[in-house]
Amino acid sequence: MLNTLIKPVAPNMYRYDEFDAQFVTERVNQFAGQVARRLSGELTEDQFKPLRLMNGLYLQLHAYMLRIAVPYGTLSSKQMRKLAHIARTYDKNFGHFTTRTNLQFNWIKLVDVPKILRELADVEMHCIQTSGNCVRNVTADQFAGATDEEIEDPRPLAEIIRQWSSLHPEFVFLARKFKIAVGATEKDRAALQWHDMAVQIVKNAQGRVGYKVMAGGGMGRTPYVAHVMSEFVEREDILAYLEAVLRVYNQDSRRDNIHKQRIKILINTIGPEEMRRRVAREFEELKRMGTLQLPQDELDRITAYFAPPKFETGLPDTIPDAGPDFANWAATNVHKHKAPGYAIATITLKTPGQVPGDATSEQMDVIADLMDQFSVGEVRVTHEQNLVLPHVRKQDLPAIYAKLKELDFAAPNAGLITDIIACPGLDYCDLANARSIPIAQSIAKKFENLDRQHEIGELKIKISGCINACGHHHAGHIGILGVDKKGVEFYQLILGGSGAEDASIGEIMGPGFGEHEIADAVERVVNVYLKTRKPGERFLDTYRRLGMAPFKDAAYEKVAA
Amino acid sequence: MTKLIKSGAYAQDTFVPVADDAALPEGAVLVSLARFQKDREALLARNTPIGVKLQSSENPETLGADINHFSLIALEFPKFRDGRAFSWARMLRTRLGFTGEIRAVGDFLYDQVNYQHRVGFDAWEVPDNFTIEMFNHALTEMTNVYQPSSDGKKTIRELRAGK
Numbered sequence: 001m002l003n004t005l006i007k008p009v010a011p012n013m014y015r016y017d018e019f020d021a022q023f024v025t026e027r028v029n030q031f032a033g034q035v036a037r038r039l040s041g042e043l044t045e046d047q048f049k050p051l052r053l054m055n056g057l058y059l060q061l062h063a064y065m066l067r068i069a070v071p072y073g074t075l076s077s078k079q080m081r082k083l084a085h086i087a088r089t090y091d092k093n094f095g096h097f098t099t100r101t102n103l104q105f106n107w108i109k110l111v112d113v114p115k116i117l118r119e120l121a122d123v124e125m126h127c128i129q130t131s132g133n134c135v136r137n138v139t140a141d142q143f144a145g146a147t148d149e150e151i152e153d154p155r156p157l158a159e160i161i162r163q164w165s166s167l168h169p170e171f172v173f174l175a176r177k178f179k180i181a182v183g184a185t186e187k188d189r190a191a192l193q194w195h196d197m198a199v200q201i202v203k204n205a206q207g208r209v210g211y212k213v214m215a216g217g218g219m220g221r222t223p224y225v226a227h228v229m230s231e232f233v234e235r236e237d238i239l240a241y242l243e244a245v246l247r248v249y250n251q252d253s254r255r256d257n258i259h260k261q262r263i264k265i266l267i268n269t270i271g272p273e274e275m276r277r278r279v280a281r282e283f284e285e286l287k288r289m290g291t292l293q294l295p296q297d298e299l300d301r302i303t304a305y306f307a308p309p310k311f312e313t314g315l316p317d318t319i320p321d322a323g324p325d326f327a328n329w330a331a332t333n334v335h336k337h338k339a340p341g342y343a344i345a346t347i348t349l350k351t352p353g354q355v356p357g358d359a360t361s362e363q364m365d366v367i368a369d370l371m372d373q374f375s376v377g378e379v380r381v382t383h384e385q386n387l388v389l390p391h392v393r394k395q396d397l398p399a400i401y402a403k404l405k406e407l408d409f410a411a412p413n414a415g416l417i418t419d420i421i422a423c424p425g426l427d428y429c430d431l432a433n434a435r436s437i438p439i440a441q442s443i444a445k446k447f448e449n450l451d452r453q454h455e456i457g458e459l460k461i462k463i464s465g466c467i468n469a470c471g472h473h474h475a476g477h478i479g480i481l482g483v484d485k486k487g488v489e490f491y492q493l494i495l496g497g498s499g500a501e502d503a504s505i506g507e508i509m510g511p512g513f514g515e516h517e518i519a520d521a522v523e524r525v526v527n528v529y530l531k532t533r534k535p536g537e538r539f540l541d542t543y544r545r546l547g548m549a550p551f552k553d554a555a556y557e558k559v560a561a
Numbered sequence: 562m563t564k565l566i567k568s569g570a571y572a573q574d575t576f577v578p579v580a581d582d583a584a585l586p587e588g589a590v591l592v593s594l595a596r597f598q599k600d601r602e603a604l605l606a607r608n609t610p611i612g613v614k615l616q617s618s619e620n621p622e623t624l625g626a627d628i629n630h631f632s633l634i635a636l637e638f639p640k641f642r643d644g645r646a647f648s649w650a651r652m653l654r655t656r657l658g659f660t661g662e663i664r665a666v667g668d669f670l671y672d673q674v675n676y677q678h679r680v681g682f683d684a685w686e687v688p689d690n691f692t693i694e695m696f697n698h699a700l701t702e703m704t705n706v707y708q709p710s711s712d713g714k715k716t717i718r719e720l721r722a723g724k
Contacts, residue, residue, distance in 0.1 A: 019705055019717040030702045034672065050642055051672055133642070163707045163717070169679035170651055170710065173644025250648045251620065285656060291709040298718055 006369045008081075009377030013074050014159045014305045016124045023166070024121045027128060031055045032114035039110070054134055054172060056102075056127030057113060060430050064108040067130040068120060072140035072158040072182070073101035073381040077368040080379060082123040084364035090116055095364070097349060097357040099421060099472055100179070101139050101381040102130055106428050128166055133174045135165035135246070139181045141190045142380040145306060146390040148338035150184035151201045151209060156303040157238070158182045160294065161199075164239050171246050175253040175261035178246065179218075186501060191383055193217045193226045193503035194475055196263050197245055204232050211238050215245050215275070216267035219469030223505045224264040227272035229279055235299065237283070240292040244282035248275065308339075309376045315341025315393055322398035328450060329401050329412035343394050345375075347387040347404060348419050351411040352444035355437050356422045357385035363407050374400050383472075383499075384421055384460075386414065417459040417526070418444040421472055425465030425482065426489070432465035434482025434489035435515075439463055442519045447526075456526060459539045460499070475499035477540045478522060479506045491518040493525065495551055496543045509552050524554040566685045566696050567662070574686075576612045576633055591635060594619050597627075605630060614666065617645040621653050628657055636682070638667035647680045654681035654711040674699040681711035 016024070031051075038048040052058075056067035068083070075083075083103055087095045090112050091105040098104055108116070120126055130137050138158045145153040161180060165171070171178070181190045184201035192198035193214060200212040211233045217226030233241045249263045252270075267275045286292055317340045319330050335344040347367070349357050359367070367387065371379050374396045375389035382388060392400060404410035413419045420443060423429065425436030440463050447453055462476030466483075473479030479494035490512030497506030513521045526539070528551050533542045543551065565574045576591040585603070591612035597604060604611055612633030615621060621634065628634075634653060636646040646665070653659040664684035665677050674685060678700055685696070705717050715724065 017721065019720060023703070023705060023707070023717070026703050033702075047641070047670060051670075133644075166707050167676075167703065168708050169676035169706075170647045171644075172676060173642060173647065173673070175644075247648055247651075251645060251652075255617070255643055255645070289655065298722075301721075 006372045008077050009372045010078070011074075011076050011371075011376050011378035012305065012307050012309055013076060013155075013378065014071075014302070020124070020163075021121075024124070024126050024128075027126065027167070028114065028117040028121055031117060035110060035114055050132055050173070053132030054129060055117075056104075056130035057108075057110075058131060058430070060106065060428055061426075062428070063106065064110055064113070065104055065106050065428070066108045066113060066116065066127060067098070067100075067102050067104040068125060068127050069130045069137040070102050070125075070381050071162050072138055072144065072155045073142055073383075074144075074155060075379050075381065076123075077371040077377045077379075079123045079125055080364050080368040080371065082119060082125070084361040084368070086116055086119060087364065088361040093362075094358055094360045096355075096424065097359065097381050097385050097387070099383050099385060099423070099470060100130070100137055101142075101383055102137055103381070106424070129172075131177075132172075133176050134172045134178065135168065135174075136177055136179045138162050138165070139179075139190055139383060141183045141185060141188075142382040142388045143189060143335065143344055143390065144184070144380075145308060146337050146342075146344050147185065148336065149187055151203055152184055153303070153306050154182040154184040154199075154201055155306050156299065157199065157201065157211075159302055159305075160239070160299070161242065164242075168246075171250060174246075174250055175255050176258070176263075178249070178263065180242075188499075188501040188503070189382070191472070191475060191499035191503075194219060194472070194499055195226065197242065198226060199238065199242075202232065210234050211241075213238075213241055213245070216264045216272070217503075218262050218264040219472060219474050220262065221259055221467040221469075222262075222265065223469070223474040224268055225503045225505060226264075227267055227275070229272075229276055236293045236295065237287060239294050240286040241279075241283050243292055244279045244286055247282050248278045252278070309391055311339040311342060311391070312393070313341075316395055317341050319343070319394050320398055322401070325405075325412075326398055326401050328454075329410060330397060331454075332412050332416060333414040334397060337391070339391075341394055343392055343397060345389040345392050345397065345400060346382075346414040347389065347409050348411050348414050349386055349409060350413060350419050350444065351408050352413075352418050352448045353441055354408070354444075356420055356440050359409075363409065366403065366407050367409075370400060370403055384419065386419070412450060413453060415458050415460070416453045417447045417456050417461060418453060420444060420461045420463060421476070422463040423465050423471035425463075425471075429465060429470075431468055432482065433484035434465045434491065436463045436465040436471055436480075436482060439480060439482070439491060439515065439518055443522055446519045446523060456530065457538055459526070461522070462497075462499075472499060473497070474506050475503070476506060477538070477543070478525065480518065480522075481508075481512075483512055485512070489515050491515065493518075493521060493555060495525070495548060496540065498540060502540075507548055509548060509555060513555075521555045524557065525551045528554045562689045563686045564689060564691070565664075566687055566691075566693070567683065569697060570693060572684075576610070578614075589632070591633065594623070601627070612662075612664075615649065617643045617649075621649050621657060621659075624657075628653075628659055631659075631661055633662040633664060633684075634659065635664040635666045635686075638665065638669040638673075641669045641673060647676060650677070650681040651711050671695060671699055675702065679706070679710040679712045679714070
């Protein structure tokens with residue numbers, strides 16, 4: 001229920017000016033025209049498809065799916081309430097937070113889309129480039145602006161990239177999709193190296209802040225970790241550099257085989273050295289032209305929108321004692337904040353049994369209330385399909401926990417084995433070969449016991465229902481890939497992947513397991529870890545030390561018997 | 562049938578497209594890159610305007626210094642989803658400094674005309690039912706832009722700064 005006593009708080013985040021507002025409004029009208037032409041038959045489905053995709057509209061198994069951009073994962077409470085309203089009015093009362101830190105609705109009617117887009121525009125939101133062969137919604141570290149690990153808040157740059165890439169005339173009909181992420185810490189929470197292009201904010205030897213640019217990461221059927229394109233790009237040159245990479249990609253990528261058209265294929269075909277050479281040539285030319293230079297005053301202007309909130313001083317800097325359940329939750333879901341007395345709180349949308357990433361309208365409304373009451377009106381969406389309250393007072397944590405418990409969003413499992421990423425899978429998706437959600441649910445149920453979860457420690461399970469890898473299975477410590485074998489769903493195990501700063505591509509174990517065997521196989525793999533780990537080792541560390549063999553032997557043991 | 566749009570109006574196409582194996586007619590001709598390379602000397606000796614039509618896989622840089630001989634470069638969209646020509650047009654207008662006509666031909670949509678205009682196209686071979694009103698509408702659906710391109714249009718950043 002909407003609590004009318006709670007006063008909405010406007011967080012420090014980017015706010016549209018007249019130009020942004022006009023841009024989005026005109027874009028809505030443009031898309032409304034495209035929808036009308038499709039409904040009248042003027043546009044064929046083949047012609048309409050890339051146009052609707054560029055506006056986040058997919059045709060799925062049962063209905064249209066609309067994907068709403070949450071730029072760099074930052075949402076205000078007002079926006080969250082609008083999403084709840086849209087779910088209630090135009091969908092089946094829930095939405096799904098995705099691994100691109102977006103929100104998607106699965107049951108949308110085409111005729112309603114222009115209306116929904118106008119409602120979104122009212123709260124400075126849109127669906128521009130959330131799908132299709134163009135530059136997608138830019139993602140960032142979910143702890144941006146709150147963690148003391150960062151060189152600076154990565155969101156101002158992400159916003160600058162968002163604007164530059166919006167309806168970029170040269171890059172809206174690329175060979176394939178193009179995903180960009182921005183981070184500013186050594187510890188990588190944004191899976192930078194798995195992106196088509198990533199920017200890491202760094203300091204050079206002279207202490208000057210600039211950007212390390214990587215390109216060519218990607219999942220799908222041919223997984224690659226990104227190559228470094230430049231160790232250090234000066235601040236004012238960053239857009240010129242990113243444009244140079246995209247131009248080389250647009251010109252030189254294959255167009256004859258949809259499976260070989262991502263930038264990762266281009267870079268790994270011509271080699272990173274040749275790619276750097278081609279990019280450098282474009283970059284030098286763009287720099288000479290000077291039209292893409294990013295002036296410091298523009299960077300300052302955008303940065304000012306993201307100014308840190310005014311943190312109270314003199315707050316108690318300890319997490320209150322509020323019982324064992326709360327203590328368990330705080331141990332996994334509360335993270336260090338840069339301001340004394342404050343904390344970052346992760347809300348995992350992963351209570352065992354739940355559909356990972358789903359939230360109902362009612363839950364969204366209550367989270368909006370929590371944002372206003374406890375986190376200066378702000379929340380972050382993470383690529384692990386969780387939400388984060390970025391600025392909460394430690395003394396408020398028990399009250400937040402109590403409220404989350406009512407919502408069934410209080411699972412103390414951030415980063416643990418039941419904090420599973422899963423794509424929508426065959427339950428919704430047109431591309432899927434197998435279901436993901438029930439597998440996530442059965443594994444989460446199997447490991448529901450909290451003591452056991454803590455005993456296992458950090459372990460990231462990521463599940464995809466097909467090789468497109470929306471569930472990031474290549475980057476899971478344990479990845480699971482659903483495949484279809486003569487009409488029966490099978491699940492392959494993939495071990496040793498990582499989406500963090502130690503990024504690695506998981507290795508396929510062997511033949512898949514049946515839907516009723518996979519959770520047991522995971523359990524046997526985990527048991528090998530528990531038996532063989534050295535002190536302080538995570539699952540991933542033990543796997544890297546021992547290799548596949550002992551895990552494989554255990555996983556197939558029972559199946560063979 | 563197709564029509565040609567230039568400078569916001571229907572225009573007479575003065576170039577005659579010539580198949581690779583056909584004899585060269587009098588006057589301005591539009592040939593493929595292969596034909597140009599094969600009959601380069603003969604074409605240049607004619608002293609009449611020459612246009613070249615590039616496939617989306619053909620990088621305009623391959624024209625080298627010959628670029629100065631062309632009055633028209635037509636960029637082919639084999640399928641509207643193939644967006645390479647957007648970068649080729651941009652390259653022609655910037656790196657290669659081409660000031661002649663860049664014409665969009667092939668399979669492109671109304672919805673792409675504005676992007677083409679921005680990157681440097683200034684002529685469009687359109688179906689008969691593509692009206693001038695549609696063309697003008699396509700160019701005005703979006704008033705402002707976030708990024709610089711070949712059209713030299715002021716960006717939103719410049720407008721914000723009052724430039």
